[in-house]
Amino acid sequence: MSCLHDHSCEDHNCSADWSLHTHIDLSKVSALNEAVAGSVKSVFKPWNRRLDTSEGFLESNDGDPELLVFIPFTSDVKIKSISVVGGSGGTSPSKMRAFINRDGIDFSDAQNMQPVQEWDLNENLQGLLEYQTRYSRFQGVGNLTLHFPDNFGGDTTQIYYIGLKGEATQLKRDVVATIVYEITPNPSDHKTRADAGSLAHVE
Secondary structure, three states: OEEEOOOOOOOHHHOHHHEOHHHEOHHHOEEEOEOOOOHHHHHOOOHHHOOOOOOOOEEEOOOOOOEEEEEEEEEEEEEEEEEEEEOOOOOOEOEEEEEEOOOOOOHHHHHHOOOOEEEEOOOOOOOOEEEEOOHHHOOOEEEEEEEEOOEOOOOOOEEEEEEEEEEEHHHHHHHHHHHHHHHOOOHHHHHHHHHOOOOOOOO
16 A cells, blocks of 8 residues: 655654654665665665765666665664655566564565565655555564565666654653653652652642
């Protein structure tokens, strides 16, 4: 399922607040079948730079359009949607398959394993398409592997941008724990503070 946004990224859930860009462990991102080693790191960038190719792009080896991208996170995340900007002239990926919390997948594994979800992609040259996840399946994600098995007929597959939107669950857990503590204070804690003379009398 895809979702077309024609509004500013400042609106709705296109907001940078939902971007998981800062939660990606970029130093450990990797790809199989990339023509230039390490070029996969260049596709993870802020939404407003999704069409910027000045720092390079990910391209498969000539005559072999298949790509496998491994994306680890610095904490567990929940993923709401994925956006992929590919190249022109048939080089955009035409299908995407997602695997969660699987380390060291190779092409044989990806072809034989059942993905958590797969999508038929459209050519998304302006970066306006997002592909919604089956959200209940994309909880507690420590790493994500994206398999791009084919493209629209080009000799290589090119990817300029991969954007992930969702929430960092570790941060949310901390916030919830703090709120619960404040709403239901522990009476013994207050007694201890009162005994120490650091808590004012409470009516």
